[in-house]
Structure formats: structure tokens, C-alpha cells
């Protein structure tokens with residue numbers, strides 16, 4: 170599939186999902202962020218020890234979706250900007266920020282097009298680039314993304330990305346017999362893996378019309394190499410036994426240190442394959 174067509178497929182898919190995800194009662198529970206002015210998303214809470222003190226910093230959240238993590242980072246003291254290509258996601262993210270009384274800038278841009286992102290944010294450069302949890306798999310070339318991250322950072326600025334581990338993304342996640350079977354590419358390929366799925370990862374009655382999406386995996390070595398080639402210094406790489414979503418039916422819910430809900434493989438399988446990773450890097 171042509172790369173432009175694949176990104177357009179994803180745009181239609183994500184724009185439709187944004188509305189369904191923002192509906193009251195879904196997994197994103199946007200109302201909870203308005204009701205509780207101290208609420209931090211589970212995803213941001215998981216990496217809080219690695220994020221450190223954000224007060225007085227400027228941050229950009231790439232592929233910010235409904236802005237729950239963006240708002241959480243703002244609540245930790247960062248002056249946040251969010252970028253996403255979905256107008257629907259940005260509409261709900263902006264509404265959430267304004268209902269929560271947070272000053273967050275949102276820009277629409279395709280993150281697979283670095284020039285477009287730089288044009289959208291203008292002259293702004295950031296102390297923190299934050300992204301992840303279902304973000305990198307929508308980008309065709311990890312090297313392009315790493316160059317964009319480097320361009321967005323001020324000298325001394327840093328990247329924190331936590332995402333699904335490429336080893337998990339290579340597994341057949343539909344298996345219900347507990348077997349871990351490699352069924353999809355681990356390494357980046359020009360051709361995406363195209364899915365056709367009727368639903369999404371939150372409970373919803375919405376009947377989707379844009380059911381197809383295109384994903385690219387990026388091996389962990391490819392990711393680290395891309396970050397190094399972009400001129401960043403890797404300061405941390407943690408592989409985790411858990412992930413914030415139930416990727417496979419036999420996964421079990423586990424509490425993490427900060428109480429954030431995570432999902433893990435049961436028993437000894439938990440030690441067999443990493444489910445997510447957190448990569449940190451700084452711009453010299």
C-alpha cells in the first residue's frame with residue numbers, strides 16, 4: 170500500500186475513534202479529569218519517577234489523542250503543547266483542557282511528516298518530547314521520527330517515549346490458548362501490516378465505518394539506532410513486563426508501584442517477553 174494512502178487510512182480510522190473514545194463512560198473517562206483537578210493519567214503516573222520535576226519546563230506531546238496524558242503532564246508543572254493529525258481528537262483535547270482550566274496549545278499535523286510538525290509549532294522548541302502508548306506503530310520510518318524529536322528539542326532537552334514493545338507487536342495477539350507465537354514483522358518494513366477490525370480498545374456501542382488501519386513495527390535496535398543517529402544521547406532504556414492495555418485475552422491486571430492499572434502475561438510467561446519499554450534520551 171502507498172504510504173500516503175496508509176496514513177490517510179489511519180487518519181480516517183483515528184478520527185472516528187476519537188469521538189467514540191471521548192463519549193462519557195469509555196475507558197478515557199474525561200469527566201474524571203474535570204471533577205478531580207489533581208488527577209493524573211495512569212500512563213503518565215507509570216513513568217512519573219522517570220519524568221522527574223517538570224515544573225517550569227516546556228513540553229510537546231506527539232500523537233496526543235484526547236489529551237489526557239498532555240493534561241497530566243501540564244498538571245505536573247510543564248507548559249504543554251499537543252500534536253495530533255486527527256481534528257476530532259484535537260477538538261476533544263482542547264475542550265478537556267479548557268474544562269479543566271489548563272492552558273495547552275494544540276496543533277494539527279501529521280507526525281510522519283517532520284516538516285509539517287515543525288511548521289505547525291512554529292518557532293517553539295521544547296525541554297521535553299513525550300509520546301507513546303500506541304504511537305510509534307502509526308509512523309512508517311522511525312529514523313524520520315527521531316530526527317523530528319531532535320529538531321523539536323532545545324539543547325539539554327530530553328525525550329521520554331513509552332510504547333508497546335516491538336516484540337509484543339510481532340506476536341499473534343488474537344491467540345486464546347496462551348501460546349506466544351511470532352506472526353508479524355519485528356523489524357521495520359516499507360509495507361505496513363493492514364488490519365481490518367470492527368471495534369476499538371475501549372467499550373463502545375459505536376458502529377465503526379473506518380475499520381482499516383496500517384501499522385509499521387520498529388525493532389528496539391532500530392529505535393535506539395535512530396535516536397543515536399539523530400544526535401541524541403540515550404540515558405535510559407527499561408523493558409517492562411506490563412502494558413496499559415489488555416493486549417491478549419489471557420493477560421491479567423497487575424497494580425504498578427504507583428497504583429496505575431497495567432496488564433501482564435500470567436505466571437512464568439511474564440518473564441518470556443517484554444510488553445512495553447521506556448526510552449529516554451537527551452539532546453547535547
Ligand SMILES: C[S@@+](CC[C@H](N)C(=O)[O-])C[C@H]1O[C@@H](n2cnc3c(N)ncnc32)[C@H](O)[C@@H]1O
Pocket residue numbers: 176179183184232233234235236237238252253254255258278279280281301302303304307308
Ligand atoms: C493510541 S493514541 C496514543 C495517545 C495516547 N497514548 C492515548 O492513548 O491517549 C494514537 C494517536 O496517534 C494519532 N496518530 C496516528 N497516526 C498519526 C500521525 N501520522 N500523525 C499524527 N498523529 C497520529 C491518532 O490520531 C491518535 O490520537
